[in-house]
Amino acid sequence: MNTSVVVTGIGVVAPTGLGVNKYWAAARAGTSGIRAIRRFDATGYPARLAGEVVDFVAEEHVPSRLIPQTDHMTRMALAAADWAFDDAGIDPARWPEFGMGVVTASSSGGFEFGQGELRNLWRQGGEFVSAYQSFAWFYAVNTGQISIRHGLRGPSGVVVSDQAGGLDALAQARRLVRKGCRLSLAGGVDASICPWGWVAQLAGGRVSTGADPGDAYRPFATDAAGHVPGEGGALLILEDAESARGRGARVYGEIAGYAATFDPPPGSGREPGLRRAIELALEDAGMDPSGIDVVFADAAAVPELDRTEAAAIRTVFGPRGVPVTAPKTMTGRLLSGAASLDVTAALLSIRDQWVPPTVNTEPGVDHHLDVVLGAPRELPVAAALVLARGYGGFNAAMVVRRAG
């Protein structure tokens, strides 16, 4: 029998608010954080909307000596880590150093920092490249910086699987806790809203060129035309359930099931892997589909991907068989930060017994999905399923449920 692993602390940085409470209040109100890009002049690009975290002032949250050596996403991750520890009521200095670890997901590293140094290299020459470049832009930076800041010396890691990474990181943290680590801080906080990152995201061909924040990102709509990129994410504290109970911790819920699959090669005619990921995650949780009260969708807003996701949900749960929601319609898709923020929303739905809405879209009737539209829905939530997919064929599914 595997150890039960629970979430006892959460730190959120979202385009709709800093901290769990502001994010959750905005989700209840259906407030969207999707706006015209402010961080750079986007007028020359076909896509000009993003879910930017506009109220994050790094100097207020990150020690000044770390500012010059970190990318924007690392600063947000450092803040989220602080808040997660605070929320869990844990002072890491009082915990065994080798019993704490950190697992983050990244999609593209500290891309904006890298952009600056590439510019210095090609505009001025190699001697103008920062001494911090060697570690500020690589994918491991958030794990490394968080580990140093809080003295976490236990098993740690970094996973890269595009938008699926947020779930893969939480799953790896659960593994490490099951193997004896007392605590693992895990999830994703990500950002690439800079010209160089924007060009790269545009090349992926899945970014909406809609100009109206009110209808640019329309997952499951018949005229879905891509997503709006965002930034931010969430970091969660995972602990062994028994040890959390022993210290009297407040518990958000249990990470009960998880699975990852990969899609078959293009043109194979074989079914995409998402349905299998859902079934394996349910099996891992020891649950039937009937135990799931809500599904947090990946919500790609690319017609073919929406069809695949709707079919997977329908096959497992039946037509309109389970409420489905996509609060990321309010934040945009946050790269590797998206899925850990959705897990946060799922845990808060279990706590508060309502499900945040999906905004600004009108799902096609042929998907046969019961999408929670427009307003939050009160309903008994004991367990939720969170789905995430990464570019190239990554699928991940995670079941969270009320702690027993």
Next chain:
Amino acid sequence: MQRRVVISGIGVIAPGGVGAKEFWALLSAGRTATRTITFFDPSPFRSRVAAEADFDPELHGLSPQEIRRMDRAAQFAVVTSAEALADSGLDPAGLDPYRTGVTVGSAVGATMGLDQEYRVVSDGGRLDVVDHAYAVPHLYNYFVPSSFASEVARSVGAEGPAVVISTGCTSGLDAVGHAVELIREGSADIMIAGATDAPISPITVACFDAIKATTARNDDPEHASRPFDRTRDGFVLGEGAAMFVLEDYERAKARGAHTYAEIAGFATRCNAFHMTGLRPDGREMAEAIRAALADARTAEDQIDYINAHGSGTKQNDRHETAAFKRSLGDHAHRVPVSSIKSMIGHSLGAIGSVEVAACALAIEHNLVPPTANLTEADPECDLDYVPHESRTWPTDTVLTVGSGFGGFQSAMVLRRVT
């Protein structure tokens, strides 16, 4: 009873040797593959030495579209995966896709592709708001190095768990360790696992110049990588990949597969000290070594050979010498230790897997590869580093370690399959 995981196929691309056979020929002969950089004009840089692989993607069967779509590091990963699969004797068509997974380690992703593309979309660095009209259509594949895992999964037809592991210079050990974990827990029966990096580009050279991590021995490139030598002055940037077929032992045995070694134990720790600096005491690496030995149920004195991280920086070689003494006690002075980076340089995230390949082949051949260029003893590095020439040595159990920016310290134990 925990499942045992064995290596049943190896594919390697390394400087001086493409293919596992060539790679081992170089190591066992103690030849070096470090040279003056040829990929671009290195004259503006402080460190102008690197270990480049002689790799032609077309010769290895990649199609023109695959070559366009993939960064060089992805090409390495796909080609070495194919070699490993062929070496394993598995019929690719007979693989159960659902039970086959992929892990690929990489520290720096598609650096070459990103460097080249940035130069174009920014028009040589002139434009702040870069021009998307000049981006290659596959730029997203460079943006997210997860494309390395998706390319490998697609090429072998794996539909189980797939992920890139990116923990700096321990990525190559951690990706293999992660794959072992997935087989042990039952998430897959076969893992195509390993690591790749192709970082020899101006931005990488410049960023290591900025912290003087790489060698400045530009007038003597063939002897520039000098782990444990008193005159060492930094690492030599390298490139390459190693991918493995990892398999549940019972499954490999049942099909009569040749197996190189069992991956018996793995552990990783963080030093939580500094993004690039190491404390001289080697404390966290020692802790990782102890945990890996415990995972492998192996006593210190059973280790027959240590494949060191041995990057050739002042601080690293001192740090890990201390870690070996701290974790293995007196046995540290009795066991041969060597660094193959002396011959093939340091390929960042790839090297951990390339070194796992070296360890598996050391077990296969009962031969310890040498540390080249070790001519002047350093009083702080006083172990048996097998200088210059490989050594015939009964090698049943091997420890390999890695240390990376970000503070990562990893250790793995490989054992002859019995």
